[in-house]
Amino acid sequence: MSVERPDLLVVGSVAIDWIITPSAEREESVGGSATFFAMAAAYFASVRLVGVVGADFPQRTLADFRAAGVDAAGLRIVEDGLTFRWKGRYHENMNDRTTLETHLNVFESFVPSLPPGYESSEYLFLANIQPQLQLQVFERMVGPRLCGMDTMNLWIDVARDDLLRVIAKVDVLTINEEEARLLTGEHNLVKAARGIQRMGARNLVIKRGEYGALLFDESGDFFVAPALPLEEVIDPTGAGDSFAGGFMGYLARRGVPPSGASLRTAMIYGSVMASFCVEGFSYDRLRELDAAAIQARFRRFAQLTDFAHAHLLS
């Protein structure tokens, strides 16, 4: 099966989170942008993960990566170090959160190193890390067919010039609503999107959490992907990275240069994987899926926005 699957390289953070929500808590919850991305994308493509962890990183997750078909040869394990740890508390709306602790640990001196052959991966996703490192990885690649990236408010504040350099190079940028506003100083989201496209982001995905996501593609068109209204959200951590995993995974699996149509479908696969992610802590739900479950949820998304195109007034 994996022989027909395109190679999709992700470089990003791998973390152990301590998650507190209004109704539950998990102390050792494996997370990080590359983890969620990989566990979501693995249903679509042959994922290669580059990151760094410490000696405290659970063996179980390495086994989960193997079982999911994620190649973790590029996950460096620093034997005398600790994994990046983040502790946070979600507010009752399950959207806002407060960071209680951040320990970068081995992630602080992370320099991505690509195992032999990784530089020719056909698809690349630069998950949320320092833009300077994203740039280094990008420049080591031998012309990927498609490159996506994510970022965060910190880099907009402290590494704006590097960030703008990466944005201008990649094919797709995924970014949060508030980050889009921060990056452009523009409150109106359409204007913010146009501003980011003028910075060189050809295709732009603006993530809005429980409100879904918007696509602004290079033709100037836009698309609204809904989020699935869920009766129970266990843990929103990793939703955006899972979205990116489904989105990039679909585009890689599809294999053709992305078009308006394939980007739209990719937005839905992204939303599908995000909707699974939040149904459990860590990658619990992402781990236990199969093609049938993913397709069933894809059909629910199709149902969600489907309506008859009546033309009563004409």
Add this chain to the structure above:
Amino acid sequence: MSVERPDLLVVGSVAIDWIITPSAEREESVGGSATFFAMAAAYFASVRLVGVVGADFPQRTLADFRAAGVDAAGLRIVEDGLTFRWKGRYHENMNDRTTLETHLNVFESFVPSLPPGYESSEYLFLANIQPQLQLQVFERMVGPRLCGMDTMNLWIDVARDDLLRVIAKVDVLTINEEEARLLTGEHNLVKAARGIQRMGARNLVIKRGEYGALLFDESGDFFVAPALPLEEVIDPTGAGDSFAGGFMGYLARRGVPPSGASLRTAMIYGSVMASFCVEGFSYDRLRELDAAAIQARFRRFAQLTDFAHAHLLS
């Protein structure tokens, strides 16, 4: 043309607003729930408006009602009183707003009085007024084919019992996201919706402002209507009432008992009328439309969420 149009009665507020946004201001901006509803619904149905204003109410709006085909025989003009006035300032996100002044004036003692024949209107919308008055109007009606209602946080706080009585009678309740949470004490929106349906609201529309709206219908199904991302929002006032006008207007025009399918299409017509509303102050934009403009925007909404239903993984 009007002979084939069903009668749609709306009872609600008619106001003169003073609107301040980050980029503009209008001091005498005719508003109110019944005004926006009527100006939106008039493209679909033969609207009858019941409300109250004072001697300061502009003749121009009465002329606009006539031109739009809105029957304002039920709009009482109190010659020695002043119209309900509201002054508010929108924050930079154009979503949150601060009330600066409220003068109920003649609206304080408003008792809806239906002109002869109005009680047999086929369609009824109880726009946001005191639940006790909504109930009185409802009970005077001779079996409307469909009845919708709106409300606000104030009535949830001060007239909850009356409100629950109305909710249990009508076919459709439209309510804001925050109001749905306030009404049920439930943060999760799906749970809140189920709770409101258990109160007797057979069909429920939850309005989310710039994020669109959700429909929970009596079959247990739900539907997500996007909002149109707009490059320029002039004034959000009346968006929810315009939504209700397009929504109820479409259902009335269509004439059949509402089904899952017709409610979904009604959600889009509601979103279409809301998207026009916010493009201008007052009902400026709603006034100048025609069937072609409405259909063109309906097609934009259809485009907005359209995607190919690829089944790559099966």
